[in-house]
Amino acid sequence: IPVDPFDLVIFGGTGDLARRKILPGLFRRFRAGQMDAESRVIGAARSDLDVDGYRAMVREAIAEFDPASARDSEALEAFLGRLGYVVVDAMGETGWDDLEREVNSDRIRAFYFSVGPRLFGELAERLHKHGMADHDSRIVVEKPFGRDLESAKALNATLAQHFHEHQIYRIDHYLGKETVQNLMAVRFGNTLFEPLWNSQYVDHIQITVAESVGVGGRGEYYDRAGAVRDMMQNHLMQLLCLIAMEPPAKFEPDPVRDEKLKVIRALDPVEPGDVVRGQYEASSDAPGYNEQVENQGSTTESFVALKAHVSNWRWAGTPFYLRTGKRLKARASEIAVVFKDAPHSIFGAEAGRHANILTIRLQPNEGIELGVTIKEPGPGGMRLIDVPLDMTFAEALGPDDADFPDAYERLIMDVIRGNQTLFMRDDEVEEAWAWTDPMIAEWEARGEPPLPYASGSSGPDEALALIHRDGRHWREIK
Ligand code: BG6
DSSP, X not given: XXXXXXXXXXXXXXXXXIIIIIHHHHHHHHHTTOSOTTOEEEEEESSOOOHHHHHXXXXXXXXXXXXXXXXXXXXXXXXXXXXXXXXXXXXXXXXXXXXXXXXXXXXXXXXXXXXXXXXXXXXXXXXXXXXXXXXXXXXXXXXXXXXXXHHHHHHHHHHHHXXXXXXXXXXXXXXXXXXXXXXXXXXXXXXXXXXXXXXTTEEEEEEEEEOSSOOGGGHHHHHHHOHIIIXXXXXXXXXXXXXXXXXXXXXXXXXXXXXXXXXXXXBOOOOGGGEEEEEEOOBTXXXXXXXXXXXXXXXXXXXXXXXXXXXXXXXXXXXXXXXXXXXXXXXXXXXXXXXXXXXXXXXXXXXXXXXXXXXXXXXXXXXXXXXEEEEOSSSSOSOEEEXXXXXXXXXXXXXXXXXXXXXXXXXXXXXXXXXXXXXXXXXXXXXXXXXXXXXXXXXXXXXXXXXXXXXTBSSOHHHHHHHHTTTOOOOOOO
């Protein structure tokens, strides 16, 4: 379904995120007929380009990051024709009058701040000054949304000077992932799971977001952030919220965000002994973390595992184990809901028993799998085995229907539609920092360096011990 005509200005329009995700994503929406022929995308950045130069850059970016779509040259040329470019200085006056002329006031106007947060205030102020911040315009802001509660509050306050909360779209691209939304469909679209979705039936929940890549060229940003600020405070926290929240009355922005906020508020402070931080070492074919960042003695973590408790009626007594890290064994992200054993085995100890596990695979091979106990086939008597009821979306839906839009393109279309359901509200972001701040302060005060772990492993051994000591074990990263 096409969205209404829009003008989308991308500040940082020549940057990495724009080239990698935003522009190829918009092109895919254009090809899919969702972006109407009137709509325009205007790059705004400091690079001294004219519109043809910008189009050439975007053509190259699409060819590099989505070569399959780029082969549709007719569509590509038509899309490039919808692009504009303005040289703009976020900190000065250059280019703002030109931008004002480019942006058509009859259409929906959206401004994507694909720049560092220190420029958010400047951009918001200048949009206001040049009359582009009317009541219907929207701004999209990228993470990192601050680096602690104080800076996040300051950012929220700055943006609020010129925009209402309903105009501010704080992106967490994990919320745009197909399977993440499917998590809500599975929970709230079936009668099967929700009655069991509580501490009476669920033993524990594991959330793993494992990456095989290291920090690459992002060392400068990453070394100031670390795994907790880069991933835990936002992406893993959002996954935790969707798993743990009460059913919202409606799938609408505030009902959903109100429920997520209640989860964050119900989180206990993390006990110092329940956090393990790690940093990857060099391997024979790849440099270690410390060789990839400027500060060779850096104590920033590239891995974190922790145990969290949601202290409310539904979840009291069910721990949530969360871990994320770089340079791990594989790129594999999943949520596993591990149910309790059946209360009594009528088959006796020798038959064995298996807990049911519902696994939501975010990537790769998006899908949902439910482990079910059955009898081992054959004459060997009653022996129980665990078999997966597996719904890999690409198999169950066919390759065409499983060709999901990337998280970014879906979220940008939501911005144009004015749907904030999958975006973070100011109070959510602040509460998430309020939860991570004391944890970070605690280890900074102790001054303990992160534990080294081998590249291609599952993280430090202590992370295994974190769950083993509770008589449980992590699912394998594969
Ligand atoms: C980003 C982080 O938000 O998410 C990166 O800043 C991380 O460090 C990335 O690599 C992971 O996203 P995805 O979609 O590849 O899982």
